[in-house]
Amino acid sequence: MATPPGLGGVAIVRVSGPRARGLLNSIFAPYSSQAEFESHKMVFGRVFDPVQDRPVDEALAVFMQAPRSYTCEDVVEFHTHGGSLVCEEVLRLCLAGGARLAAPGEFTQRAFLNGRLDLAQAESVAEVIGSRTRASLRLASGNLLGRLSELVGGLRQDVLNWMSLLEAEIDFGDEVPELSATENLQRLQALQTRVAQLIAQAEVGRLTHRGVEVVLVGPPNAGKSTLLNALLGEDRALVTDIPGTTRDRLEHSVVLSGMRLNLSDTAGLRDQTQDRVEQLGMERSRQALTEADLGILVVDCHQDWPGQLAEEVLAAGPACWLVVLNKQDLGARVQAAEVLERYPQVVVVEASLLREGAAGVEAALLEQARVLTGQQVECFSVNQRHYQALVRTRESLERVGLAVEDGLSGEFLCLDLRAAAGALGEIVGIDVSEEVLDRIFSTFCLGK
Structure with a gap:
């Protein structure tokens, strides 16, 4: 079917x-x-x-x-x-x-085995089908048309060209001029720069495709669940005036202005509680901080500034932060200027979520998400397999650099250059085991 x-x-x-x-x-x-x-x-x-x-x-x-x-x-x-x-x-x-x-993905697997698509293009078929935003669809479609394959293939060919020169020195030393250490370093640095660019672009692409992980943290009863419901446009989290209502991590995805955001509402953080369930919820809140791309610290500005809590979460969490000073309608004891003076790296939004909604927070959130996903930066979509192969390529080239610095012969350089070429080849399906292929295509839907 x-x-x-x-x-x-x-x-x-x-x-x-x-x-x-x-x-x-x-x-x-x-x-x-x-x-x-x-x-x-x-x-x-x-x-x-x-x-x-x-x-x-x-x-x-x-x-x-x-x-x-x-x-x-x-x-x-x-x-x-x-x-x-x-x-x-x-x-x-x-x-x-x-x-x-047909087995799941068998039609696409046959297209790969018969040479119509390389492996990166074949994998992008599932990404095109699974895209939830225009941005992720654009990246996946680019891969299907061969964009990632072209970048990786060109880099791999340059690695192989360098290897061929070194191997020619080994086999025909009297007839072929030897590459100097300076020439080898220049070639290495050019390759390392391109690999670093690919990894940076890949990280942005991964973020665009899977969505930005956003964690909502703060003291109990500050308005985190109210903010979650406002961003989702529906009541998903229970909201009461009783501190500690949210005990577990609530995860929901939403697409706002074409941007996929994976929102996590977490248990309120406070210094002491005898409730074991609430303690477990706070542990999960801290775990969520380590997994997030962007954090939102929601504070009741009618109360004193939670200095110790703010220090903890801003240090432990992601680099990108919004601080929402909620309940402005009740009178502010915490001012935006004071927060910015202490933490100039954050973006502060003043809000009255219950009365005015989350329009201001949403606008600031989208702006920060666009910075993270680098909408002005050229990027492409990669999966975990591609990303790990790029990392292995970088590590192999680092070992080549050590060999050049130590004055080792071309034979030693070729060992790690061959490993780099092999890792790049895996992305497009060169020398990939049947086990890996079966695992990749088994994730496809039937009929594709």
């Missing part, structure tokens, strides 16, 4: 392989006697059961001849009416005709 299960206007059953056209001829009859199954031409007719000689559904069918198809194999698609029973019948006929059910 190339379409999701359930009721719908149209359902698509896709078949790939050398016997696909034979299957098409055995269970589909065009209405027009003049119709022929030319490649990439839709034909109107009916799907029928050849054993019982009865019609199953009116449908469109298309044959795509290899290699001009998604998998680079012969591909047939049946475009039937949507509905579970219709799809089950068409699938039953396909299986009876010699086909088998």
Whole structure:
């Protein structure tokens, strides 16, 4: 099935392989006697059961001849009416005709194995499908079109070119001039600069794709849950005037102005409590701080400034912070200027969440999120596998640098250059084990 299960206007059953056209001829009859199954031409007719000689559904069918198809194999698609029973019948006929059910991601895996896509492009198919914002879709689409592959492939080729010069010195030392230490360092520094840029761009891309992790912290009853509900546009967190109402970490995602934000409302932090459940909640609050990209410290400005708490969370949490001075309508004992004087790195927002809502906080939050995701910075989407390969490339080049500084011969440099080229090759699918491929494609949806 190339379409999701359930009721719908149209359902698509896709078949790939050398016997696909034979299957098409055995269970589909065009209405027009003049119709022929030319490649990439839709034909109107009916799907029928050849054993019982009865019609199953009116449908469109298309044959795509290899290699001009998604998998680079012969591909047939049946475009039937949507509905579970219709799809089950068409699938039953396909299986009876010699086909088998595809594994998750098998069509894309075949496209990779047949050379239509490299591995980075193949993985981006799932990212395109799973994109929740325009920004993440733009990055994933860029990868599908080969942007990441081009950057990584060019870098890998330069590593291999340097290796070839060093290996030529080893094999033909009398005929090939030796690269000086200065020349080797220049080549190394150029590669390291490009790898560092790739990693920095990748980090921004990862943040854009998965969303900015935002943690809401502060004293009990300061307004964290009220802020969460206001940002979500619905009541998800329980709000009362009883301190310590929030005991556990509440996580919800929201897309605001095209930006995905993963919000975590946490238990209020205070010095002492005898409630064991609340203590566990505060431990989770502190854990959430270490995982966040952006923190929001919500303070009741009608109360005294929580100096010790502020010092703790601003030191332990992310580098990027908003400080929300809530309950301005009750009278402020804490002024924005005082906070900025103590903590010039934070952004301060004055608010009355219950009375005026969170418009001001939302605007400041989005501005900080845009800074984090570098919307003015060129970036691309990577998954954890890509990122780890880039890190291994950086580490291999660092070892090359040590070898150059120690005056070691080209043989030693080539060892780590080969490791760097191998790590880069893994990103695009060069010398990747079947186990890794199976793990990657098993995460895809059926029919892709």
